[in-house]
Amino acid sequence: MPAVATSTTHARRRGALLHRIDVKGAPYAFVAPFFVVFAAFSFYPLVYTSWISLHRVELATLDVMEWVAFDNYVELWNDSRFWNALGNTITIGVISTVPQLLMALGLAHLLNYRMRGSLFFRVASLVPYATSVGAAALVFTMLFERDFGMINWALGAVGLDPVDWEADKWPAQIAISTIVIWRWTGYNALLYLAAMQAIPADRYEAAAIDGASRWKQFTHVTVPGIRSTIVFTIVLSTIGATQLFGEPLIFGQGPNGVSGGADNQYQTLGLLLYEEGWKNYQMGRSATVAWAMFLLLVLVFVAQRLIRRLRSARTS
């Protein structure tokens, strides 16, 4: 019966088509929600921010936009506050990231030992990470307070002069770094710990047989074994340091927080962005800072890639 035959071939064909759509198309359908959300909440704002950054526009009157082309960028380039904020972002980033990762490495190494109550210590090391920035920064602000803070009190107890933690540049940056270090060390330690536990035990046994000390084992087995995780944490910390905002804002409190101290001594790029947008109400300039930050991150990663490629080219 040809009619039936054609209909079955039709059905078969249609089935094959559906099957092909299913196989080829379904993955797109499954990843689509992310990209739709990404387009709406990441890509669109990114593009729109760049559009705003080419205008002069105030927060109170967002409907009045004046086209200024790249004036905002030129102005930012010539603005000493930008270079000051960039410098502060880098110095605070370095003095918070380096000790933080080193301490995390040490902590992870210790947690990796067989010991009683290890679960308790692992959970405990995550507690600072679970604390909100606001709460942590507020508590530290009180500790670092000039006249009645605990840290100056402790310094006085051992006969040292009190330090004006907020007003002086380096003390302020160190104090802010302390908050960052306190919050993130445990988190990084747990990442390292997870990586360390994936290192096969026989490497340690082999090293022990060769007579390697604990320290030698750490430097020659553990660290190379978790190298990719270390790179990962460095990347994460760099992004985090570039966006540093909550800690210095709360550390300064009020108008001083927004401008990163009376002398901008701890103003980061994030704070500069906020000051332009929500204190001076200049959305165009604020968007320009946002784009400068984004471009900086891109620059850092391109440079990092290049260095890596040069290095691998040299070794091979």
Added chain:
Amino acid sequence: MATLHSSSRRRTVAALATAGALSLAVGCSGSDESATGGGKKDGKVVITMGMYGVMGFKETGLLEQYEKENPNVDIKAEIAGDEQTYYTALQTRLAGGKGLKDIQGIEIGRAKEIVDTQADKFADFADVPGTDHFLPWKQSQITTEDGKVLGLGTDIGPMAVCYRKDYFEQAGLPTDREEVAKLWEGDWKKYVEVGRTFKKDFKGGDVAYMDAASGLFNAMVYGYPEQYYNAEGDLIYDKNPAVKEAWNLAADAAEAGLTAKLRQFQPGWDPGLANGTFATAVCPAWMLGHIGEKAGEANKGKWDVAKAPKGANWGGSFLGVVEQSPVKEEAKKLVAWLTAPEQQAHIFKKQGSVPSSQQALESPEVKQVTSEYFDNAPIGEIFGAAAQEIPDKQVLGRKDGTIKDTFSQGLTLIEQQGTARDEAWETTAERIEKAVG
């Protein structure tokens, strides 16, 4: 060239802006950000209010009283601690047209900006009956050029000097408030001179004469009708001799080490009050409540209030109703009631915020008020007299609040960093340029 963009795009930007600001706007949690104001629910009128600091309506029980007298009204008040944070959130919400309260507090430093840029977003009070009792200059600050009244005045900020009697005694200075006022009568320079004597003669330990140079600066600047802007709206802070004079005297005080190097209303200031690290503070009337609360029971009676060298107005607020409010008329009625002479007098008695209502100021019950905390100082008399000395004209500018903060920071540079005063002035001018340009 200014181009107008569609409102939907505007809304998207505003939403993004709001998201950014909200991450910081403490004290606005739990509210419905999507709608404006209250509404009518189960036969009840719900009126929402957004305020900051200690405005006194909730604290002195006035809101409760209104609810009791008007059983069909339900008031929901939300109070942010810090005005800067509050205003930033208000700005973003006004820009987005969402998340506003029916009634919004407006601080004097922001009044001009609202009048200039957002008059169309606030309801008009010109036609509300029984609102002709305010000090004329107060009312004019919130009135647009074409006569639209965007809000009603709450308090004003006449000034005095709060001082520690026990410290004055130890420094060999008079302690009686009349005699203390005589020490610096008529000139802020004398106030600083007394400070030099205090520093020289006080042997009781590490106590500074005044809390912050910025307090003195504000007190002096606010004594003039024109401060940072002239009546035409031009920025004149760098040419105004009043500002320069205030800057120099405040810098003198800072350089002579007369200040405790604190920042008012910032961390360190409150414990400074509690532990008595300074002997005087220039105090607008609304600051009395703060001092009493933070200095605590232990220092009760040690503080007193003396007349300031010159009259000035520092601070004060307004209550406005947003145009979009679904319960606009009810909200306007509530604002008119809250700012009526009787209610203003009530707030003054309870917490010391001086009425902006001429009628309330002249009432005997206001004149008789004394402060138990400040050794029974006759604050009704002192601040009542100080209110009369406020210049009749008070020119406000668009960025007054921001410029005030910037000057405070500039003085902090001299106080804490030891920056030379000219250099600090340069920096301040640059920052003002950035902030207003």
